[in-house]
Amino acid sequence: MSSLCFYVSSITNAMRGxxxxxxxGIRAFIIRSSDxxxxxxxxxxxxxxxxxxxxxxxxxxxxxxxxxxxIKNDGP
Amino acid sequence: MIQxxxxxxxxxxxxxxxxxxxxxxxxxxQQAMTIYxxxxxxxxxxxxxxxxxxxxxxxxxxxxxFNLENPSNVIFTQNCTTALNIVIKGLLKYGGRAxxxxxxxxxxxxxxxxxxxxxxxxDIASVTPGDTPKTLESFQRCIKPDxxxxxxxxxxxxxxxxxxxREIGELAHRHGLKFVVDGAQSAxxxxxxxxxxxxxxxxxxxxxxxxxxxGVGMLVCNSDFQLPTLIEGGTGSLSxxxxxxxxxxxxxxxxxxxTAGICxxxxxxxxxxxxxxxxIAEHEINIMxxxxxxxxxxxxxxxxxxxxxxxxxxxxxxFNLKGHQSEETAQVLASKGIAVRAGLHCAPCAHRSFxxxxxxxxxxxxxKFTTFRDAQYVCKVIESI
Numbered sequence: 001m002s003s004l005c006f007y008v009s010s011i012t013n014a015m016r017g018x019x020x021x022x023x024x025g026i027r028a029f030i031i032r033s034s035d036x037x038x039x040x041x042x043x044x045x046x047x048x049x050x051x052x053x054x055x056x057x058x059x060x061x062x063x064x065x066x067x068x069x070x071i072k073n074d075g076p
Numbered sequence: 077m078i079q080x081x082x083x084x085x086x087x088x089x090x091x092x093x094x095x096x097x098x099x100x101x102x103x104x105x106q107q108a109m110t111i112y113x114x115x116x117x118x119x120x121x122x123x124x125x126x127x128x129x130x131x132x133x134x135x136x137x138x139x140x141x142f143n144l145e146n147p148s149n150v151i152f153t154q155n156c157t158t159a160l161n162i163v164i165k166g167l168l169k170y171g172g173r174a175x176x177x178x179x180x181x182x183x184x185x186x187x188x189x190x191x192x193x194x195x196x197x198x199d200i201a202s203v204t205p206g207d208t209p210k211t212l213e214s215f216q217r218c219i220k221p222d223x224x225x226x227x228x229x230x231x232x233x234x235x236x237x238x239x240x241x242r243e244i245g246e247l248a249h250r251h252g253l254k255f256v257v258d259g260a261q262s263a264x265x266x267x268x269x270x271x272x273x274x275x276x277x278x279x280x281x282x283x284x285x286x287x288x289x290x291g292v293g294m295l296v297c298n299s300d301f302q303l304p305t306l307i308e309g310g311t312g313s314l315s316x317x318x319x320x321x322x323x324x325x326x327x328x329x330x331x332x333x334x335t336a337g338i339c340x341x342x343x344x345x346x347x348x349x350x351x352x353x354x355x356i357a358e359h360e361i362n363i364m365x366x367x368x369x370x371x372x373x374x375x376x377x378x379x380x381x382x383x384x385x386x387x388x389x390x391x392x393x394x395f396n397l398k399g400h401q402s403e404e405t406a407q408v409l410a411s412k413g414i415a416v417r418a419g420l421h422c423a424p425c426a427h428r429s430f431x432x433x434x435x436x437x438x439x440x441x442x443x444k445f446t447t448f449r450d451a452q453y454v455c456k457v458i459e460s461i
Contacts, residue, residue: 010313010326011117012148015132032120041315042118062146065323 004052005045006059007033007068014044017059024058026051043067086414086450091233091261091392091421091441093283093290097344098444101287104343108336115332117312127335134342135325141345142278142296143269151295151325152333156260157183159279159295162328163256164227165191166303172224174198175215175253177239179232179426184258188227199223200425205381206388208240215244225254230262234426234437235381236364236392238266245274254299260284261390264348265357270298285356286348287444288341292334297324307331356444360391363442363451370455371395377458380430380437394430394437397461402436405461409438412457416440 008014014030021028026048033043048055059066087095112127119125135147144150153159164187168174176184178200188198199218204210215226226248231238241257248255254276259268263278264285270278276299282288308320309330321327348356364384371377378396381389397405406418419436420427427433440454 009321009323010311011128012132012135012325013323015128016146016148019132019136030120030125040317042312043314044120 001049002071002073003047003049004055005031005047005070005072006056006066007043007045007070008064009040009043009067011044013064014046016062017046017064020058020062021046021048021055024054026055026058028055040067047072086453088440088442088446088450088454089415089417090443090446091284091439092417094285094287094443096445097289097340098287098347100343100347101289101340105289105336105340108339112335112339115312116335117333130342131333131335131338134338134345137342137345137349138294138296141349142263143271144296144298148324149297151297151328152338153293153295153328154291154334155283155293156258156279156281157293159277159293160184160227160256160258161187162295162303162306163277163279164188165306167225167254167256167301168197169304172197172222173220175201175218175223175226175228177201177203177215177228177425178429179203179235179237179239180227180229180423181233181258181260181426182422182424183260184227184229185425201228202429203237203239205237208243211240212243212247215247219251219253223251223253225256227256227258229258229260230266230268231390231392232423232426233261233392234421234423234439235394235430236261236384236389237381238262238388238390241268241275242273249274254301261392264344264353265360265390266386267353270296276301282337282341282344286341287344289337292337292341294341295328302327305330351444357386357391359444360442360446361386361389363446363448364391364393364440366448366451367440367455368393371458374459376461380432391442393440394432395440395458396432396435396437397458400461402438405438405458408461409454409457414454414457 018028029047031045033045114123116127116131135150138150139147160183201214201218245255256277257275259280263280278296280294282292283290311326313326314321368383376398402418418438
């Protein structure tokens, strides 16, 4: 199953993002980022398995900085 | 099951720290020590994420409690004093002045003094209890071309005098100034609304009116201005960059957080919400009214304010006995099992304003757990001295 990974810099952003997405009916998972160059070091990913565009719009509407996004094919 | 700690004394020192703590707070601290034992915000395994979730839940609860939209703007600190230091030294790092009230605690005055070179960088406004226009006029007069902020407490930790923060906040913003509120005596007791009260930075302790443990406080930010940091270090984010992250809360949360303290604070906030801050305040002020009325009938007692009411005062009462130093009175009360604080309460400004700098005052402050029986006993003992 594929999923979209939003890279955010901190656990607080990841928690906030997950909360916002779930309030809007989009299930999200938090994992530790595996790509340290994207994060300039440590960070977290928010994984969503559906509603990619809406998820991104919702996250960006809060002013949260998304450092990168990538499609993952192995799912959450 | 954890029970409330049994009362071993008649505790009237709640303006310093509320005690006993609600059983939900004790449980939350123990639960955190047991199941959230990993470092939050550093790893991706289950216990670390669970700890992060618990901390984020407290941010959400605090943001909602103070009517702030973004939980990321709730920064956990060691205490209220640390939060005040971050804001004061950050706002005035590159110059400018602050206006403060004449009732301030040393948590505000000492940081201001520390960054004053050659001469003070603060101007002191007089608070006239119960007279908002006169108080505002005094704040207005203190504003100079290089004033950057108004920094004031919400309620005096010595006399309970309540400042009209909504009107002071509006005044600050009309002049393009930042408005910083020291909510040490009011958070959890008096209503605080970050938006309606025009507050840019709110500094609060966790261990007083919010019923959390000692060792945790909050800096609640409602401003886009990026404050310089006091402390830098590991945040679990952007580790390849040598510069401290700009995003909140990481910018001000270097090092491992006090997870158990934060979980206890969250339980304390929920306790206040469940019981209603208004109801708690009403209970406390009724106890103070009772004590005030009884003490005002005692010739030997000196009182410094009008009878407590929630419009003008927080539930904190100072008094003295004629011919006695405040510490002497406190010692007598302690010998009868009554816990109070005497002396200057780290607020010499307030004592200068009230003419009590030489004697200090004895301070009584109740909590949700204080009973009328406690109040009756305190009055009886004071009357017998």
